[in-house]
Amino acid sequence: MGVKRTEREAGGTAGAAERVLGVRGPSPLEEVRDERFARHGVRLLLKRDDLLHPEVTGNKWRKLVPNLDAALAGGHRSVLTFGGAWSNHLRATAAAGRLLGLRTIGVVRGEELAGRPLNPSLARCAADGMRLHFVSRADYRERHRPEYLHRLCAGFAAAGPFAEPYVVPEGGSNALAVRGCAALGRELDAAAPPGPRPHLAAVPCGTGGTLAGLAAGLGRDQSALGIPVLKGGFLADGIRRLQCETYGAPRGDWRLDERFHHGGYARTPAALTAFAEDFAARHGVPVPEPVYVAKLLWALTALTAEGAFPPGTVLAAVITG
Numbered sequence: 427m428g429v430k431r432t433e434r435e436a437g438g439t440a441g442a443a444e445r446v447l448g449v450r451g452p453s454p455l456e457e458v459r460d461e462r463f464a465r466h467g468v469r470l471l472l473k474r475d476d477l478l479h480p481e482v483t484g485n486k487w488r489k490l491v492p493n494l495d496a497a498l499a500g501g502h503r504s505v506l507t508f509g510g511a512w513s514n515h516l517r518a519t520a521a522a523g524r525l526l527g528l529r530t531i532g533v534v535r536g537e538e539l540a541g542r543p544l545n546p547s548l549a550r551c552a553a554d555g556m557r558l559h560f561v562s563r564a565d566y567r568e569r570h571r572p573e574y575l576h577r578l579c580a581g582f583a584a585a586g587p588f589a590e591p592y593v594v595p596e597g598g599s600n601a602l603a604v605r606g607c608a609a610l611g612r613e614l615d616a617a618a619p620p621g622p623r624p625h626l627a628a629v630p631c632g633t634g635g636t637l638a639g640l641a642a643g644l645g646r647d648q649s650a651l652g653i654p655v656l657k658g659g660f661l662a663d664g665i666r667r668l669q670c671e672t673y674g675a676p677r678g679d680w681r682l683d684e685r686f687h688h689g690g691y692a693r694t695p696a697a698l699t700a701f702a703e704d705f706a707a708r709h710g711v712p713v714p715e716p717v718y719v720a721k722l723l724w725a726l727t728a729l730t731a732e733g734a735f736p737p738g739t740v741l742a743a744v745i746t747g
């Protein structure tokens with residue numbers, strides 16, 4: 427953590443993690459024709475980050491690559507990170523670890539899960555070799571405190587290759603991850619004719635690390651919109667803090683619209699599921715990932731219907747996974 431890396435920004439040599447996990451060019455930017463947008467004069471583009479890597483998908487690839495490079499450069503043999511029982515981040519970390527030959531430790535919220543059959547998401551992590559370490563909710567809340575991290579890591583001191591892990595915070599969001607996600611903004615800035623260049627790029631938000639980087643990478647005439655999927659309200663502070671940690675100051679033009687969480691994290695009402703299936707059928711794309719991406723597309727459809735975007739707006743929805 428805290429390692430400075432600028433070669434990706436300069437477009438220079440790919441690091442070890444990026445070589446193993448696949449050096450891709452910019453992810454595709456595809457226009458879809460959707461009456462619900464067209465009738466308001468809005469053009470909708472899908473930024474297909476879900477195609478970045480088959481296992482380390484979307485924004486997790488952008489965030490993990492610079493962190494895994496730092497882990498390898500620092501001589502670590504293992505990576506320790508945090509997540510809930512259905513965490514996309516834990517799954518991506520486990521898969522990346524397997525591909526790179528790094529051991530992984532997943533600190534999972536909920537000690538009651540220990541000793542029970544694993545859900546499919548955690549079973550996938552375990553199959554990829556991740557060592558699962560279940561902790562109580564009270565302990566999990568300590569995950570940012572240096573003393574707690576120290577104690578946690580010390581617990582693996584005698585565990586061979588798991589000892590002295592490189593620590594990645596929950597959701598993968600740290601300064602390196604923000605720099606990784608800035609590349610997403612730069613790709614959208616560089617989008618050139620014949621493809622349209624977006625005025626506004628929208629992402630779903632968990633920790634907000636992706637939005638923090640996206641906004642920093644966009645051009646001066648572009649802005650970013652975040653759709654939080656958790657009920658809460660402190661997200662904007664967290665995003666500013668991440669940008670300050672990364673760049674020393676807030677960056678870019680971004681805002682949040684907090685109205686589209688659908689009851690909270692992992693709540694997927696039937697209407698949202700039906701919307702997602704219909705979107706896939708209309709446009710011949712995979713059914714949007716339900717926890718984040720479906721809520722983003724729903725929000726953009728609702729905002730367009732409200733007249734939130736002036737006619738002529740080119741909108742890019744980032745398909746983060």
Ligand SMILES: *Cc1c(COP(=O)(O)O)cnc(C)c1O
Nearest residue numbers: 514632633634635636718746747
């Ligand atoms: C993890 C995840 C997010 C949330 O990203 P943050 O940087 O934590 O805001 C969004 N979309 C998908 C598909 C994810 O898996």
